[in-house]
Amino acid sequence: xxxxxxxxxxxxxxxxxxxxxxxxxxxxxxxxxxxxxxxxxxxxxxxxxxxxxxxxxxxxxxxxxxxxxxxxxxxxxxxxxxxxxxxxxxxxxxxxxxxxxxxxxxxxxxxxxxxxxxxxxxxxxxxxxxxxxxxxxxxxxxxxxxxxxxxxxxxxxxxxxxxxxxxxxxxxxxxxxxxxxxxxxxxxxxxxxxxxxxxxxxxxxxxxxxxxxxxxxxxxxxxxxxxxxxxxxxxxxxxxxxxxxxxxxxxxxxxxxxxxxxxxxxxxxxxxxxxxxxxxxxxxxxxxxxxxxxxxxxxxxxxxxxxxxxxxxxxxxxxxxxxxxxxxxxxxxxxxxxxxxxxxxxxxxxxxxxxxxxxxxxxxxxxxxxxxxxxxxxxxxxxxxxxxxxxxxxxxxxxxxxxxxxxxxxxxxxxxxxxxxxxxxxxxxxxxxxxxxxxxxxxxxxxxxxxxxxxxxxxxxxxxxxxxxxxxxxxxxxxxxxxxxxxxxxxxxxxxxxxxxxxxxxxxxxxxxxxxxxxxxxxxxxxxxxxxxxxxxxxxxxxxxxxxxxxxxxxxxxxxxxxxxxxxxxxxxxxxxxxxxxxxxxxxxxxxxxxxxxxxxxxxxxxxxxxxxxxxxxxxxxxxxxxxxxxxxxxxxxxxxxx
Ligand code: ADP
Numbered sequence: 001x002x003x004x005x006x007x008x009x010x011x012x013x014x015x016x017x018x019x020x021x022x023x024x025x026x027x028x029x030x031x032x033x034x035x036x037x038x039x040x041x042x043x044x045x046x047x048x049x050x051x052x053x054x055x056x057x058x059x060x061x062x063x064x065x066x067x068x069x070x071x072x073x074x075x076x077x078x079x080x081x082x083x084x085x086x087x088x089x090x091x092x093x094x095x096x097x098x099x100x101x102x103x104x105x106x107x108x109x110x111x112x113x114x115x116x117x118x119x120x121x122x123x124x125x126x127x128x129x130x131x132x133x134x135x136x137x138x139x140x141x142x143x144x145x146x147x148x149x150x151x152x153x154x155x156x157x158x159x160x161x162x163x164x165x166x167x168x169x170x171x172x173x174x175x176x177x178x179x180x181x182x183x184x185x186x187x188x189x190x191x192x193x194x195x196x197x198x199x200x201x202x203x204x205x206x207x208x209x210x211x212x213x214x215x216x217x218x219x220x221x222x223x224x225x226x227x228x229x230x231x232x233x234x235x236x237x238x239x240x241x242x243x244x245x246x247x248x249x250x251x252x253x254x255x256x257x258x259x260x261x262x263x264x265x266x267x268x269x270x271x272x273x274x275x276x277x278x279x280x281x282x283x284x285x286x287x288x289x290x291x292x293x294x295x296x297x298x299x300x301x302x303x304x305x306x307x308x309x310x311x312x313x314x315x316x317x318x319x320x321x322x323x324x325x326x327x328x329x330x331x332x333x334x335x336x337x338x339x340x341x342x343x344x345x346x347x348x349x350x351x352x353x354x355x356x357x358x359x360x361x362x363x364x365x366x367x368x369x370x371x372x373x374x375x376x377x378x379x380x381x382x383x384x385x386x387x388x389x390x391x392x393x394x395x396x397x398x399x400x401x402x403x404x405x406x407x408x409x410x411x412x413x414x415x416x417x418x419x420x421x422x423x424x425x426x427x428x429x430x431x432x433x434x435x436x437x438x439x440x441x442x443x444x445x446x447x448x449x450x451x452x453x454x455x456x457x458x459x460x461x462x463x464x465x466x467x468x469x470x471x472x473x474x475x476x477x478x479x480x481x482x483x484x485x486x487x488x489x490x491x492x493x494x495x496x497x498x499x500x501x502x503x504x505x506x507x508x509x510x511x512x513x514x515x516x517x518x519x520x521x522x523x524x525x526x527x528x529x530x531x532x533x534x535x536x537x538x539x540x541x542x543x544x545x546x547x548x549x550x551x552x553x554x555x556x557x558x559x560x561x562x563x564x565x566x567x568x569x570x571x572x573x574x575x576x577x578x579x580x581x582x583x584x585x586x587x588x589x590x591x592x593x594x595x596x597x598x599x600x601x602x603x604x605x606x607x608x609x610x611x612x613x614x615x616x617x618x619x620x621x622x623x624x625x626x627x628x629x630x631x632x633x634x635x636x637x638x639x640x641x642x643x
Contacts, residue, residue: 040367047174047370054135055128058121058175065117066182070352072110074190077344079103085337121179129172136160136376144381144468145448150408153379160372162252170369177366180359187352194345198325201333210327219324223350226313227357234361237306242365244299251292258284314354321346383450386465390458390474395424396558396589398445403454405444414440415451416612422589429600430593431634432609438593439480441609442561445591446475476552480563480593484544486531490524493550503554510584511550512576513543541568549577553584560585563593578602597635606631 038046051058079099086096140148140157147153163170192199202216209215258280261267271277325346329339390396399421406413415437422428430438443449444456447463456463463471484492491497493504504524520526520537527533528547539547545568552560566574577584578599581592592603600606601620608616608623608631615630616623623631 040363043367043370044174044363046374047171047366048178050374051128051171051175054131054171055124058124058128059178061117061121061124062175062179063182065114065121066179067186068110068114068117070183070186071190072107072114073348074194074345075103075106075110077341077348078194079106081337081341083337084340085335088336125172125175128175129169132169132171132373133164136373139377139379142381143379144383146408146450147379147382156372156375156379160369160376163369163372170366170373173366173369177359177362180355184352184356184359187348187355191345191349191352194341195349197338198328198334198342201328208331210331211333215324215327219320222320223317223353226317227353229313230310230354230357231361233306233309234358235364237302238362238364240302241299242368244295244302248292248295248299251288251295254283255288255292258288310354310358314350317350318347321350383447383468384464385468386463388461388466389470390466392473392558394459396474397424397459398422398559398589399457399460400441400444401455401457403444403451403456405440405449405451405453407440407449413612415444417454418612418614419454420607420614420617422591425587425589426605427585427590427592427603429603429606430591430609431595431597431600431606431631433634436609437612438609439563440612442477442479442563442591442593445561446477447471474557475559475561476555476557477561478545478548478552478563478565480567482545482548484528484539484547486527486529486533486536488522488525488527489520489547492528492547493554495551495555499554504550507550507553508547510553510580511546512573513546513550542570542573545569546573549584557588559589559591561591561593564595565592566594566596566599574599595638597631597638608634 048059079102082099083096083103086092086099143153199216203213205211205213262271262280271280322343325339325342328334329336334342400418403415403418404413405415418437418441420428430441432438440449444451447456447468450464458466458471458474490499490501490504493499493507501524521535527536528539530536530538545565549562549565552562566577569577574596581602590603592600594600604619605617606620606623607614608629610630616626623629624635626632
């Protein structure tokens with residue numbers, strides 16, 4: 001039941017040690033959530049409140065369907081015992097037919113009701129699963145980039161994903177648990193009602209041990225001990241399962257990676273040209289087959305051990321109950337019909353308590369998955385989001401003032417004591433070796449991260465004072481590692497459902513890709529890539545880069561940033577972009593990052609980065625004058641190899 005959503009070939013596994021909650025605070029500032037301080041009961045209570053918030057119908061449906069389902073066996077027990085009694089005594093046809101008719105009618109009613117409720121319960125539980133995913137997805141959309149990218153959050157996300165894949169999420173599991181509790185508790189309640197006359201007889205006393213209350217006390221003590229043992233076994237197995245699952249988790253990730261990689265046609269060319277099959281097969285065989293199977297065997301042995309133990313305990317208790325009722329029946333304390341009813345009811349008690357004990361024992365598995373879910377939902381953006389709204393049509397000047405920045409969990413500065421000012425309409429070229437901090441400068445400018453030291457000012461005001469989303473509207477950016485999406489072409493460019501067709505074409509024209517787009521069968525409605533749409537087109541790296549440029553132009557923001565925008569273009573396409581660069585950028589403020597130094601000359605100033613620092617700033621003529629400078633070295637290195 002709970003493993004409704006297994007992943008092919010990989011049963012179970014997937015959760016980390018429940019004793020080691022992830023402390024996002026330790027690694028990334030102010031976010032957390034103190035889940036550790038909450039007790040297990042509080043966590044479960046919080047889980048149920050969340051279920052109620054997301055899918056209000058589920059808990060009532062669990063309760064009602066659990067009760068009706070549990071009632072059915074007792075109706076049959078009750079009526080069959082009465083019918084047996086009539087048959088073995090008076091054989092009065094009128095009462096007999098009444099009981100048979102009543103039994104059939106109630107059976108039919110309960111059957112239809114419980115089926116209907118059960119169907120609605122399953123539907124509601126499915127909805128809960130989707131809504132739980134929806135909550136996480138919504139969080140991921142809105143979380144700031146820095147937090148999203150942080151290794152601590154990524155680990156948390158991975159663990160949550162594993163849990164979702166293996167057991168269908170935390171709330172889903174909790175609702176599964178509730179349904180078992182409800183049926184168990186209802187079974188107990190009905191059984192107690194039917195067993196009441198027996199209990200009365202059992203505690204009344206008599207001459208023999210069979211009649212004495214001690215016989216009943218001994219039986220109940222034995223049931224109590226058995227339940228305790230089942231609970232302990234279930235908890236122990238549950239913890240062991242976790243430990244093994246933790247070991248399996250790494251292998252599971254490897255399995256996912258291999259299956260995706262082998263199926264992905266994009267990696268197919270490397271696999272074939274470098275014959276990577278051999279190494280993949282060796283690794284996969286070694287790790288997945290040998291190590292993985294060893295762990296899987298342990299997991300299987302573990303669960304086999306627990307279920308056989310629980311079955312043996314159930315059988316022993318069953319034997320005790322038969323003995324208890326049988327001996328009492330033998331000395332004529334009750335009728336044959338009652339004997340049937342008591343035996344059946346007692347067996348239901350065993351089933352009910354076993355289910356409750358077994359389910360409760362699984363709490364240690366469920367708590368960590370709940371923790372992952374709430375940790376994700378409660379991860380707060382580490383950023384201060386201001387309220388100022390920048391005016392799109394007023395001039396923009398940007399200033400970095402003594403800005404220093406380290407990536408989360410990095411020891412070294414990606415940008416160090418960096419200061420620069422760009423006036424409205426100014427064009428700045430940025431050059432420097434790989435890893436010198438150019439892209440980091442852009443990411444800070446777009447406020448994907450906040451610097452640890454110094455400040456960034458927009459028109460003299462710290463950018464933290466502005467509303468984040470509104471601030472980002474100021475920038476059209478082509479990132480070096482840009483992404484295009486598996487959407488229709490026009491949506492990729494306009495980033496909207498409704499778009500101005502003529503303007504999309506104009507931007508494609510400016511970016512140098514109109515012919516390719518016109519050649520596509522469905523033109524602007526053509527899907528990119530084949531992930532979503534079978535008829536999607538595969539575009540080359542250069543075409544994608546032109547589309548990324550068209551997207552930046554369509555946004556028409558007052559500040560344009562181009563990070564290596566021609567890296568994937570052929571020389572002719574590159575030349576075309578350069579030759580119309582001034583027209584493309586117009587009077588916007590612009591930052592242009594390029595390794596092709598000669599292409600930087602149409603920017604007034606060139607900033608030279610070296611190991612996270614701004615080492616030179618000036619015009620090409622000024623910078624080239626110093627033969628010991630970084631710019632001179634870069635320029636000459638390039639001049640030797642490029643015409
Ligand atoms: P450039 O654009 O000049 O090639 P970057 O700004 O991308 O350089 O990188 C500057 C430094 O920051 C490099 O040492 C790089 O390894 C590091 N870096 C870049 N991105 C990240 C990241 N997301 N996490 C950690 N370090 C990063």
